């Protein structure tokens with residue numbers, strides 16, 4: 079380990095890895111630390127029963143931006159996996175996102191887009207919702223009461239740990255609803271998962287950097303800070319400031335992974351369990367991301383969990399209170415001259431992988447333009 083680095087990068091997730099690669103390419107030295115025992119952050123994949131298992135939930139790369147797609151493909155080959163999840167409500171199975179396949183199965187008398195629109199409009203009118211005030215009203219006004227009750231209510235309440243009447247309509251404002259027979263979840267032109275797993279990609283990005291794992295920034299903050307001229311920080315922003323204004327809230331998750339001695343468990347990569355009495359929200363069957371045929375299969379159940387300090391923060395709760403709190407931290411961060419914040423935890427925002435790459439590229443381009451860096 080060298081004595082001094084141009085950059086200390088806190089977090090070996092996607093944001094930190096892209097920064098390390100771009101800065102390293104231009105001759106900057108980077109020390110990348112992560113408190114976990116592996117690189118990749120939430121993208122981390124590990125080999126289990128000959129399958130690259132997504133340890134922290136299903137990760138499907140998708141973007142419309144050819145530049146970002148080409149950039150990521152430099153680090154590894156992607157397959158043409160298309161995300162077409164299934165919803166299971168008790169013993170009923172439906173296609174997601176909501177589309178004509180869903181509507182015709184739910185309502186046998188619905189045969190055309192006009193039939194489906196009429197049916198949903200009738201349910202919306204019966205519910206007498208003018209201006210949706212909460213997630214429940216927003217959902218009913220978009221897809222009617224039947225779909226809300228069977229496919230949204232239980233899933234969403236498990237996911238967020240609150241009744242739909244207490245959740246913001248904004249959470250599902252961009253819910254895809256289609257009047258075509260199209261199960262492709264994302265609209266994006268470029269989609270897939272890396273055939274050799276995400277960890278392989280992150281390792282290639284980090285090849286030039288010095289990487290230290292199981293190294294928590296806050297356990298040796300002064301020593302680590304002294305090791306570099308500048309810091310790129312991708313951890314929780316409130317923790318960086320010692321929670322001085324208060325704690326930002328998250329939802330957490332628990333993953334339970336099992337290897338099964340059978341060819342296929344559910345026949346699809348992602349099945350959402352939408353009934354309230356099933357404690358998990360999703361089961362991922364990893365081999366279906368890759369279309370492989372081995373005799374065993376690996377499944378992961380995803381259980382939503384209340385978050386508290388010490389548990390992994392997954393989904394920021396971007397309500398008015400938390401957003402206002404984040405804004406106060408962001409103002410502090412803006413005043414820093416040698417620390418740069420980026421990634422989902424430092425920005426307190428759910429960010430897709432493509433956005434993370436774009437933002438890391440923007441940050442490093444700015445840093446490299448500045449002659450002083």
Ligand SMILES: Cc1cc2nc3c(=O)[nH]c(=O)nc-3n(C[C@H](O)[C@H](O)[C@H](O)COP(=O)(O)OP(=O)(O)OC[C@H]3O[C@@H](n4cnc5c(N)ncnc54)[C@H](O)[C@@H]3O)c2cc1C
Nearest residue numbers: 089091092093113119120135137138295313421422430431
């Ligand atoms: C369940 C789930 C499913 C998702 N599915 C998709 C998907 O299908 N498609 C998609 O595009 N995006 C998806 N995402 C989003 C994707 O995970 C993020 O875009 C990506 O992980 C963000 O990368 P990051 O580097 O910002 O954060 P992270 O991956 O969280 O990396 C931050 C790293 O910082 C480390 N760290 C934090 N604090 C410290 C500290 N004090 N000291 C040292 N290290 C520290 C953490 O251990 C972590 O490794 C999903 C997210 C979740 C939660």
